[in-house]
Amino acid sequence: MTKIHPVLDPLPAFWSRDKDDFHEHRTTAELPAEADIVVIGAGYAGTSVAWHLAHDAEDGTPARSIVMLEARGVCEGATGRNGGHMRPDYYGHIPHYIERDGLEAAVELAEFEISHVQALKKFIAKEKIDCDFVLARSVDVWSNDEAAAKAKATYDAMLQHDLDYMDDVYFHHGPDAEAISGVKGAKAVASFTAGMMWPSKFITHLLKSLTSQGLLNLQTFTPVDTVTGSEASGFVVQTARGPVRAKTIIYANNAYVAGLLPEYRNAVIPCKGICTHIKVPDGKTPPHLPNSYIERSEENVLSYLIPRPDGSIVVGGSSRLFSPFREQWYDNVDDTTLIEASKTYYDGYMQRTFAGWEESGAYVDKAWTGVMGYSFDSNAHIGAVPGKPGQYILAGFNGHGMPLIWLGGKGLAKMINPGSPISESGIPYLLRTSQRRLDRANDSAAEFGDIIGDGSLRPTSRS
Structure with a gap:
């Protein structure tokens, strides 16, 4: 143990x-x-x-x-x-909870998460807290054909429940997904309201x-x-x-x-994750990126990302790369080391993922790990x-x-x-x-x- x-x-x-x-x-x-x-x-x-x-x-x-x-x-x-990403679950795990626990319990949880965005926005303004809070759209991207089709089916199924909160969700599946999202090779894109902050x-x-x-x-x-x-x-x-x-x-x-x-x-169970801070060289202006992201590559490697007000990026994830190597992350509280299987994944990430970043010179300024508590x-x-x-x-x-x-x-x-x-x-x-x-x-x-x-x-x- x-x-x-x-x-x-x-x-x-x-x-x-x-x-x-x-x-x-x-x-x-x-x-x-x-x-x-x-x-x-x-x-x-x-x-x-x-x-x-x-x-x-x-x-x-x-x-x-x-x-x-x-x-x-x-x-x-x-x-x-x-990752500084305050992103409620509208439809990610909610369909699983609907199937497992029933519609009422699943919707209660979704609405609880969604209510955090406005609750914290109001509280931060009331208390005048300087924590770089930004209210924005969170953009979901699928670059794998099968995953994109499945996401569309999930979205359509969620609409059948006639939930008011789904009115905030925009979804597009088709050739314009790349232009809408700014992500190369995107096959489907969705967005909804979320927050970003310096925790x-x-x-x-x-x-x-x-x-x-x-x-x-x-x-x-x-x-x-x-x-x-x-x-x-x-x-x-x-x-x-x-x-x-x-x-x-x-x-x-x-x-x-x-x-x-x-x-x-x-x-x-304690489980390690990885996160990075990406910036462009001094003297360069990074391409504008106003939204936060959950980006899934063609290989279904998921990353979560927020842009910082100074134009730098905080991005982490890549769990699909290290999940087979359980000793590197599962039941592991050692956040003094990076996760070997994915420690270089975010080198060149912005250049290969986002249109307009190819000549940015963006590089990983800092990488770190954190220990999360995953429930059964x-x-x-x-x-x-x-x-x-x-x-x-x-x-x-x-x-x-x-x-x-x-x-x-x-x-x-x-x-x-x-x-x-x-x-x-x-x-x-x-x-x-x-x-x-x-x-x-x-x-x-x-x-x-x-x-x-x-x-x-x-x-x-x-x-």
């Missing part, structure tokens, strides 16, 4: 280039002896639930102390290592606000070893720097959650940990956390603040953690490597 704890010296990601001293922030020099709530993880998940716990409490709710423990620096896990700037802004207002005690470089005790007696969170006693525990450490909750060992049934786990009162989880995002976590954290805070049942939290049914979901993962042989929908690596068993 792989040790499921973060390594302390990961490859530096592009997003961390502007980090300041707050990256290593400790609100107090000494670890607090106790807290009402301990949040484990200082990424998107932990920050979201902490923000909503602090700001969404109803009048009359007693003030509670919140301590956040992070094994590395601020936002140095998957959130600070992703670690967003998270850092929120954590600075929470700590400066005295609403959060943040302790970086404080890995958690164990959590013992009960809600009745109180929990003891043992860290490398000593213990913290708490009444409530929130596990927001995604890929590493099974290191502290072994019952999730088969439900959330392809859905995140949010809610009360089964059989452990006072403990909650927000993890297992399948490399798709950007349109899940913000409102997922809000719903989890609603469960904890006034004690609302999960049915009133706004958390979609498919994302609610449960003993049933854990039993299914533990009773089955979860084999990853099936590439479906948006190209994410999913369990081949979807029952």
Whole structure:
């Protein structure tokens, strides 16, 4: 069994280039002896639930102390290592969920994801957060004939459900796909509304606000070893720097959650991915690229891409290339190294993929890896940990956390603040953690490597 704890010296990601001293922030020099709530993880998940716990409490709710423990620096896990792409699922995995779980549950999840785009747009504007947020079209491209025909069939099938949100989707299958998308050899193209942002700037802004207002005690470089005790007696969170006693525990450490909750060992598996930053040589102007992309090559290698305001590109993916080499990515928490099978894939990527980039001189400026938490049934786990009162989880995002976590954290805070049942939290049914979901993962042989929908690596068993 792989040790499921973060390594302390990961490859530096592009997003961390502007980090300041707050990256290593400790609100107090000494670890607090106790807290009402301990949040484990200082990424998107932990920050979201902490923000909503602090700001969404109803009048009359007693003030509670919140301590956040992070094994590395601020936002140095998957959130600070992703593609910056807030892209909800309109039709990628939704047809699978319709078939498996029914139309109502699948649509509830799709609408939850889609609602993140406007919710975050409004929140970022309200809080005046400088995180390079851009509202744009996300362009889907298929350059393989068979895959393009299948995408058209999926789109047509989705239209039969008469879903309002599909009105935002544009789809074209035919010879104009290349001109519409700007991708060489495109056979089909679709687009819908999505967002792009600098994730670690967003998270850092929120954590600075929470700590400066005295609403959060943040302790970086404080890995958690164990959590013992009960809600009745109180929990003891043992860290490398000593213990913290708490009444409530929130596990927001995604890929590493099974290191502290072994019952999730088969439900959330750590898996590596790769991402790069591409720029053109100094003195050159990059071709204009206003949209974000999911691009599938003729060989069905999928890449996700966002353009930066400065004209550079953040692009990653290529899972089809490395999925056969399981030791390089599956159950692997070593983000100090690149994935050997795809580490050179993005050399010359813009030139061979996008019209007008042939003479750009675009090159890979930085490449890095990140460790994501992939769930057995392809859905995140949010809610009360089964059989452990006072403990909650927000993890297992399948490399798709950007349109899940913000409102997922809000719903989890609603469960904890006034004690609302999960049915009133706004958390979609498919994302609610449960003993049933854990039993299914533990009773089955979860084999990853099936590439479906948006190209994410999913369990081949979807029952």
